[in-house]
Amino acid sequence: xxxxxxxxxxxxxxxxxxxxxxxxxxxxxxxxxxxxxxxxxxxxxxxxxxxxxxxxxxxxxxxxxxxxxxxxxxxxxxxxxxxxxxxxxxxxxxxxxxxxxxxxxxxxxxxxxxxxxxxxxxxxxxxxxxxxxxxxxxxxxxxxxxxxxxxxxxxxxxxxxxxxxxxxxxxxxxxxxxxxxxxxxxxxxxxxxxxxxxxxxxxxxxxxxxxxxxxxxxxxxxxxxxxxxxxxxxxxxxxxxxxxxxxxxxxxxxxxxxxxxxxxxxxxxxxxxxxxxxxxxxxxxxxxxxxxxxxxxxxxx
Amino acid sequence: xxxxxxxxxxxxxxxxxxxxxxxxxxxxxxxxxxxxxxxxxxxxxxxxxxxxxxxxxxxxxxxxxxxxxxxxxxxxxxxxxxxxxxxxxxxxxxxxxxxxxxxxxxxxxxxxxxxxxxxxxxxxxxxxxxxxxxxxxxxxxxxxxxxxxxxxxxxxxxxxxxxxxxxxxxxxxxxxxxxxxxxxxxxxxxxxxxxxxxxxxxxxxxxxxxxxxxxxxxxxxxxxxxxxxxxxxxxxxxxxxxxxxxxxxxxxxxxxxxxxxxxxxxxxxxxxxxxxxxxxxxxxxxxxxxx
Numbered sequence: 001x002x003x004x005x006x007x008x009x010x011x012x013x014x015x016x017x018x019x020x021x022x023x024x025x026x027x028x029x030x031x032x033x034x035x036x037x038x039x040x041x042x043x044x045x046x047x048x049x050x051x052x053x054x055x056x057x058x059x060x061x062x063x064x065x066x067x068x069x070x071x072x073x074x075x076x077x078x079x080x081x082x083x084x085x086x087x088x089x090x091x092x093x094x095x096x097x098x099x100x101x102x103x104x105x106x107x108x109x110x111x112x113x114x115x116x117x118x119x120x121x122x123x124x125x126x127x128x129x130x131x132x133x134x135x136x137x138x139x140x141x142x143x144x145x146x147x148x149x150x151x152x153x154x155x156x157x158x159x160x161x162x163x164x165x166x167x168x169x170x171x172x173x174x175x176x177x178x179x180x181x182x183x184x185x186x187x188x189x190x191x192x193x194x195x196x197x198x199x200x201x202x203x204x205x206x207x208x209x210x211x212x213x214x215x216x217x218x219x220x221x222x223x224x225x226x227x228x229x230x231x232x233x234x235x236x237x238x239x240x241x242x243x244x245x246x247x248x249x250x251x252x253x254x255x256x257x258x259x260x261x262x263x264x265x266x267x268x269x270x271x272x273x274x275x276x277x278x279x280x281x282x283x284x285x286x287x288x289x290x291x292x293x294x295x296x297x298x299x300x301x
Numbered sequence: 302x303x304x305x306x307x308x309x310x311x312x313x314x315x316x317x318x319x320x321x322x323x324x325x326x327x328x329x330x331x332x333x334x335x336x337x338x339x340x341x342x343x344x345x346x347x348x349x350x351x352x353x354x355x356x357x358x359x360x361x362x363x364x365x366x367x368x369x370x371x372x373x374x375x376x377x378x379x380x381x382x383x384x385x386x387x388x389x390x391x392x393x394x395x396x397x398x399x400x401x402x403x404x405x406x407x408x409x410x411x412x413x414x415x416x417x418x419x420x421x422x423x424x425x426x427x428x429x430x431x432x433x434x435x436x437x438x439x440x441x442x443x444x445x446x447x448x449x450x451x452x453x454x455x456x457x458x459x460x461x462x463x464x465x466x467x468x469x470x471x472x473x474x475x476x477x478x479x480x481x482x483x484x485x486x487x488x489x490x491x492x493x494x495x496x497x498x499x500x501x502x503x504x505x506x507x508x509x510x511x512x513x514x515x516x517x518x519x520x521x522x523x524x525x526x527x528x529x530x531x532x533x534x535x536x537x538x539x540x541x542x543x544x545x546x547x548x549x550x551x552x553x554x555x556x557x558x559x560x561x562x563x564x565x566x567x568x569x570x571x572x573x574x575x576x577x578x579x580x581x582x583x584x585x586x587x588x589x590x591x592x
Contacts, residue, residue, distance in 0.1 A: 039409070039469065043409070061434060141574050143566070144330050144333050145333065171321050174322060203310045234414060252416055253532065256420050268420060268424065271420075272417045276414065279413065280412050283411075291473055
């Protein structure tokens with residue numbers, strides 16, 4: 001009898017903890033989903049707004065569903081209305097951004113790979129100071145270099161040009177790309193390099209035969225990081241270019257600010273999505289590498 | 302000759318990076334420093350003028366408002382990003398279903414530019430057709446939400462958008478930190494009768510000190526540099542109520558022909574960043590050398 005009682009109260013207790021556990025579990029999911037909706041909310045609003053007509057926007061609310069799949073404002077955002085002067089649309093600036101991003105990512109990644117290789121596999125006296133010297137470049141507020149940069153680009157005759165922006169983005173990408181490659185190559189056993197050196201392999205042969213073949217992951221991380229940074233840049237773009245040489249973020253900002261007559265929120269939202277879609281696609285396809293770049297670029301940069 | 306080349310090849314390969322950074326980072330910062338000691342207006346002049354620009358800067362009401370805004374923004378941005386980041390990281394760490402999907406959702410704003418983000422939030426927060434109208438249409442007739450156009454409140458809209466953009470990043474840092482703790486430690490604590498709350502509060506979070514430190518440094522760094530978001534969301538307005546140092550600097554330099562003053566403000570920003578970054582780099586290096 002006594003035994004029976006004891007075990008039943010124990011069962012009750014166990015039952016109770018099962019309920020609290022279940023409650024906690026639900027609470028957990030509730031909070032997580034609540035935050036997820038906060039994060040997803042602007043994207044949702046952007047997409048539905050871009051699909052509505054202005055009439056629908058005035059009638060409905062932020063959340064209301066569009067009456068149909070109406071891509072008119074996307075077409076206007078991308079290609080304009082076709083009436084010449086004052087008609088700004090994103091297409092030419094989108095291509096400007098591509099023309100700027102591709103060479104800048106290539107050069108900065110290449111230089112970073114070479115520098116990281118030397119800093120880890122061809123160590124010399126004071127190399128850690130050189131690394132620190134480069135690393136500090138990750139952190140400077142770019143306001144502190146804007147004025148001299150403007151003068152320099154002017155003196156070189158490449159102010160307000162895509163070439164100028166490629167130079168700027170290449171230079172200020174080097175600290176980050178060097179950091180990525182240096183931290184990656186540090187973990188590659190130096191014995192491999194030493195053995196190859198004894199076999200008579202030279203500087204470039206070792207790089208191309210030994211290090212480059214195993215560098216795919218860090219190249220992906222670096223390229224994604226640089227691509228995202230440069231595509232999303234606004235400060236350099238807006239300071240060193242205007243008019244026809246502007247990259248897409250600058251054009252987007254101008255479009256949103258300068259619509260003189262009636263504000264067309266649907267076109268604004270379509271434009272914002274167009275400007276954000278390339279990096280978003282990269283993020284969805286290669287999220288793992290994106291996060292890796294983010295955390296390692298951040299932990300030390 | 303060939304021997305010399307072979308011996309010095311690594312240094313020759315390094316040279317472009319070192320040269321470019323030496324000139325474009327260090328040289329340019331010194332150049333800006335020099336300009337800040339001159340009386341430059343539209344174009345840089347090179348006769349020294351002393352500390353006049355700094356005196357002018359700290360006497361400027363707009364600059365003081367910028368600094369004030371920066372302090373308010375940084376404090377709130379830090380608190381919200383870190384608190385939300387930690388909550389999300391701990392909750393996600395409980396063997397959650399669909400963790401991958403949730404993580405992707407929390408972090409995607411980091412892939413977007415502040416201009417895109419700012420454009421979206423500007424539309425959401427606008428009083429005529431945005432959130433305010435949504436609530437009014439739902440039957441809350443007296444609901445007002447006009448922070449975007451309200452001098453007193455506009456700075457908080459920048460906090461909302463900034464936190465939205467960066468909280469997921471803190472989550473990623475802490476999640477990575479929590480995952481790197483060995484299971485044994487948690488198991489041992491549980492055997493000793495510690496509840497889940499105690500495990501996190503007493504054991505795991507104190508172990509995350511370096512992650513706190515890193516998040517702090519990165520977030521302060523982001524907030525001192527914040528420029529794009531303000532341009533896209535408020536342009537420093539209404540009036541100058543949401544102006545910040547980075548905006549002050551570019552406006553003085555490129556719209557108001559106050560090159561000397563803008564150089565002085567840029568140097569103040571540089572010093573603020575250096576004050577946070579140098580101790581950080583120092584401790585990171587010490588940690589690395591200790592390994």
